[in-house]
Amino acid sequence: MWRHQGRFEGVLGLFMAGLALGGVLSASVAWLLGGLLQPLPRGVRVVALLAAAVVVGLHELGVLHLRLPSTHRQVPREVFDRGPYASALQFGVELGTGVRTYLPSAVPYVLLAALLLLQPSLAAALLAGASFGGLGRAAMALSRTASADPEDWDALLRRRLALVRPAAAATAALLCLTLAT
Amino acid sequence: MGATAATAGRRLATDPITPALAFGGAALLAVAARSQPLAWASLAGLAGYSLSGSV
Numbered sequence: 001m002w003r004h005q006g007r008f009e010g011v012l013g014l015f016m017a018g019l020a021l022g023g024v025l026s027a028s029v030a031w032l033l034g035g036l037l038q039p040l041p042r043g044v045r046v047v048a049l050l051a052a053a054v055v056v057g058l059h060e061l062g063v064l065h066l067r068l069p070s071t072h073r074q075v076p077r078e079v080f081d082r083g084p085y086a087s088a089l090q091f092g093v094e095l096g097t098g099v100r101t102y103l104p105s106a107v108p109y110v111l112l113a114a115l116l117l118l119q120p121s122l123a124a125a126l127l128a129g130a131s132f133g134g135l136g137r138a139a140m141a142l143s144r145t146a147s148a149d150p151e152d153w154d155a156l157l158r159r160r161l162a163l164v165r166p167a168a169a170a171t172a173a174l175l176c177l178t179l180a181t
Numbered sequence: 182m183g184a185t186a187a188t189a190g191r192r193l194a195t196d197p198i199t200p201a202l203a204f205g206g207a208a209l210l211a212v213a214a215r216s217q218p219l220a221w222a223s224l225a226g227l228a229g230y231s232l233s234g235s236v
Contacts, residue, residue, distance in 0.1 A: 104231075137229040139230050143195050148195070165231050167201065
C-alpha cells in the first residue's frame with residue numbers, strides 16, 4: 001500500500017533503522033548481563049560456548065529436539081495503526097530485537113551465548129547487534145521486496161531454510177571457535 | 182536476450198539462498214583472516230537471517 005503512496009523509501013529506511021536499533025538493544029542487554037559471568041574462568045566459558053554451539057547444531061540437524069524459550073506469537077497488528085513511519089520504525093525495532101516474535105531457529109542462541117560468555121568489547125557487541133538486525137533480519141525483507149513475486153519468494157524460502165539453518169548452525173560453531181581462540 | 186539475462190540476474194540476486202551464501206562467505210573470510218569484527222558481524226548476520234519467515 002505504502003509503495004503506491006510515494007512513501008515507500010522513507011518507510012523502508014525507517015524499518016531498516018528499526019531493525020538495527022532493535023538488534024543493538026538486545027546485544028547491549030546481553031553484553032551487560034555477560035558481565036555477571038566474568039568471574040568464571042575463561043576456559044570454562046569457552047567450553048560452555050562451544051558446547052552450546054554443538055547442541056544448537058544438533059538441534060538444527062534434527063538430532064536433538066530442544067524446547068528453547070521463545071515468544072509464541074507474531075508482532076501484533078496494532079503496531080500498524082500508528083501511521084506508516086512510526087509503524088515501520090516500531091515494527092523494525094520489535095523484529096530486530098529477536099525476542100518479540102517466535103524463533104524458528106536456534107542459531108540466535110549461539111550469538112546470545114557468545115555475547116554472554118566471551119564478553120567482547122562494547123564496540124564488538126554493538127556491531128553484532130546492528131548486524132543481527134540491520135543485516136541478517138533486513139536481508140529477508142530486502143530480498144523479498146526486490147523479488148519479482150513475493151509469494152513465490154516465500155515458497156522458495158521455505159525450501160531453502162531446510163538447508164540454510166543447519167549450515168548456519170555449523171558456520172556459527174566455526175565462528176565461535178574463531179572468536180574464542 | 183538482455184531482458185532474459187536481467188530476469189535471471191534478478192532471480193539470482195533475490196534468491197533466499199543468496200544472503201545466506203553472502204554471510205557464509207564472510208564467515209569463511211573471517212575465519213581465514215582471524216578477523217574478530219568480521220566474525221561477530223557474520224555470526225550475527227547468520228543468526229538474524231536464520232529467523233527469516235518469522236514476523
